[in-house]
Amino acid sequence: MKRFLSALRRLLPQLAALGIILLLNAMISPGFFHVEMQNGRLYGSLIDVINRGAPVALLAIGMTLVIATKGIDLSVGAVMAITGAVAASLITQGYPLVATLGGTLAVGLFCGLWNGALVALLDIQPIIATLILMVAGRGIAQLITEGIILTFNDKPDLIFVGSGAFLGLPMPFIIWFVMAILMVTIVRRTALGLLIEAIGVNRRASTLSGVGSRSLLFAVYATSGLCAAIAGIIAAADIKGADANNAGLWLELDAILAVVIGGNSLLGGRFSIAGSLIGAMIMQSVNTGILLSGFPPEFNLIIKAVIILIILVVQSPTSQSLWTFLRRDRHPTAKQERAVR
């Protein structure tokens, strides 16, 4: 309970930001918090936020771990395009759902391992190592779909992954939530999370003190690839087709922003998956809010940029030190008052 409370306190700024944005949304459209049951599933703007935010939330889970090791994974959007193409191509060739999903996840894992090999074995800077797949990935996806948008309107089992519902909740939400619980359990119930943070703080020192940096880096990038593959399947199942050009386009940037808004430092070290997920939900709430407000969609990017800037300025080291300076300034006077009394 105590640990839960302290975690909650650490995430307070993010939760406050999410709360403010949700309240703003509710002010813009009064029915925002209204959730109702229809045909055995829940409907409402809030459900929409957790449903539509699924790809970024999934990417953010993997990205958090990568960023915690002082890395970055630019390739996740392209991996989404590749895995979406693989899923569509396998299912249209008549493979059963299990084989399709298994094959697609394996491809995502392989993409992650490729990035991991470049970073861990060849010691290439993560931003460049993953740039390679980011540039080439969409070309590879085009190669798989042979330049067309592969559709699978007649495969209800795969479509269910993107738009089905379980216990009244949309499938994409359930998938990212289960994945998040799983990852948090894996990294926080074991020492893995601590070791990942150690690599991020100082890779050389942690290697010298016996941390298996290489295999951990491999595992972290593989996880990111796996998360991107799941996100790719959801994105493809959602539109009932694989669009090599647009699937996951710029989502790597959204995922990185979600991680940063979630209070994680791009310089690695201490990380919080829950923070990143709140970051992802903040971004999706902003998107949904702009849609609901009836603002022309042209404003979308500007509002997003301004919100990002505000959150970043609040979190920046300079304003943090200003904040501590102001707080420190107050303490002596308080002490003086006490002394006077």
Added chain:
Amino acid sequence: MTSSKYLPLITTIAVFVLAYLICIAQFPSMWSTRVIGNLLTDNAFLGITAVGMTFVILSGGIDLSVGSVIAFTGVFLAVLLQNTSIHPLFAFVLALMITTAFGAFMGAVIHYLEMPAFIVTLAGMFLARGVSFLLSTQSVPINHPFYATLQHLYFKMPGGGRLTLIGITMLVVFLVGSIVAQRTRFGANVYALGGNIQSAELMGVPVGRTTIGIYAVSGFLAGLSGIVFSLYTSAGYSLSASGVELDAIAAVVIGGTLLSGGSGFIAGTLIGIFIQGLIQTYIVFDGTLSSWWTKIVIGLLLFGFIALQRGILWMSEHGSVSFRKKAAA
């Protein structure tokens, strides 16, 4: 040590020459000034912005906003020329002032708020793209007589190739960029920042001023590139030039500049641009290959050059270690 400094550049040039020879062997008509002229004209906007990107990457930073700034400049010019009667030259100056100030602002945020360049320029990318959406979501044509005049300015090279104004602009930008990087104090400061920011500060390099200057240069060149792009397409469209930042970064890396900063040459970037252009020209000549092969080949080239840089670094470290051992013995 000097040889390892030039080795990436020499390799890039060798790859380009080899690739061009292979192309000529397959399609003899590629050996003409027409192809070279088109190579310069078609890649002019990319080349100009890649010079700015080279400065940014040499200093150890990154600028993701250039593609959006190019689109913004195009839309800004088109809307301005459509709705007012001001002369295009005046509009050019206005556009360049805005983009330079925008770049300087991003540099100031990066320096004073101590935020990573990646995130700041990412926000800049959204902002510039968003503002161009606000200006117009449609493609706005430019039908100014002055544009037609500029578009028809060219030197005729022997063999019928045209060296257009925008091609010449790119070459001039590369020349000036090289001189600034190699022969001025600002250039030396850029290399110093990329080498090690703390040592640079201790050596007396004005870190703040240089950082702001670097991103201002990148903003200015992205604006210039936007002007060239609008001359090239005769229109301004808010969705254009997306992903140009990636092409520019790829050209810089293929050109032998270390993405960690501190080492590389502006001239290498020019060859990087040529290699990318050559791949596209080859695909056009072949006629059966799809355009997505460009991306895959560029990805492979990126991998090849990065692996090569690692190899050189490893060898130079290895070499110095064995040298030290010998000295100790």
